[in-house]
Amino acid sequence: MIFERLKQKKDRAEKIMDLEQQYKIIEFKDLGDERGNLVVIEGDGRDIPFDIKRVFYIYGSDPQVIRGQHANRETEFLLVNVSGTSKVRIDNGRESRIIALNRPRMGLYLSPMVWKDMYEFSADSVLLVLANRHYDGAEYIRDYQDYLTELRKAEGHIDE
Ligand code: TYD
Numbered sequence: 001m002i003f004e005r006l007k008q009k010k011d012r013a014e015k016i017m018d019l020e021q022q023y024k025i026i027e028f029k030d031l032g033d034e035r036g037n038l039v040v041i042e043g044d045g046r047d048i049p050f051d052i053k054r055v056f057y058i059y060g061s062d063p064q065v066i067r068g069q070h071a072n073r074e075t076e077f078l079l080v081n082v083s084g085t086s087k088v089r090i091d092n093g094r095e096s097r098i099i100a101l102n103r104p105r106m107g108l109y110l111s112p113m114v115w116k117d118m119y120e121f122s123a124d125s126v127l128l129v130l131a132n133r134h135y136d137g138a139e140y141i142r143d144y145q146d147y148l149t150e151l152r153k154a155e156g157h158i159d160e
Contacts, residue, residue, distance in 0.1 A: 012156045019095040022114050026078075026107040039105055041078070041130065048109060050076045050132035057082075057128045061121040068116040071147050073139045076132040079108045079118075084125030091115040093151045101127065113154075115147055 028047060031038040043052040061067060068088075079088060081101035088099045092114055099108055110116065118127065133139075141147045 008156070015155045016094075017092065019090065019092045019097060019114075022092055022111045023090055023097075023099075024109040025099070026109055028105045028107060030105055037104070041080070041107065043130070043132075048078045048107065048130065050078075052130050053133050054131040054135060055129070056131075057126055058118070058121075059083075059126040061086075061125065063120055063122070065119065065121065067118040069142065069144075071113055071115045071141045073141065073150075074112050074133055074136075075139060076112060077110045078130040079110070080104065080106065080128045080130075082126050082128045084122035085120070086118055086122065086125050086127055087120045089117040089119070091117075093148050113151070115144065 026048065028039045028041060031040060041047045041052075043050055058067060079101060082104045085100065085102040088101060088108060090097050090099065090110065101108060121127070141150060
């Protein structure tokens with residue numbers, strides 16, 4: 001009985017991820033020369049861990065706007081402010097961090113099930129997003145309480 005409980009505790013601990021393991025800041029190389037800068041992002045493990053299936057970009061958001069406010073069950077993302085700046089607040093239900101996207105060679109990789117808010121867009125902000133999956137509204141969690149509930153279920157704290 002005691003061993004069973006200890007095993008359950010260990011299984012739960014293994015499912016709980018540190019936020020540190022769920023994001024990565026990547027510095028891309030500049031292949032530029034006297035003609036200007038050139039930054040290349042190749043998928044499939046070359047520059048970023050995933051194969052790129054979707055690209056979108058966000059611009060013209062006012063500084064007071066908060067975008068995102070969701071987690072994705074399946075999708076991995078790579079965010080780059082190719083122009084201007086913005087901030088991303090990432091959260092895994094236990095820890096949160098604010099990351100400033102402030103240079104065109106900096107990429108923020110996010111694994112699935114990270115809650116994210118994007119905000120403080122500069123007037124010239126162009127936020128480029130690469131994703132490993134096509135858009136599917138059903139894999140978005142847009143309610144923070146639902147997000148927490150799903151995390152706790154996955155961690156085995158709540159019985160179905
Ligand atoms: P939304 O997820 O609210 O954008 P953000 O994460 O920047 O806050 O998306 C806005 C609308 O665009 C919403 O109706 C879904 C749609 N959409 C797509 O159809 N495909 C996509 O790849 C994305 C990101 C959004």
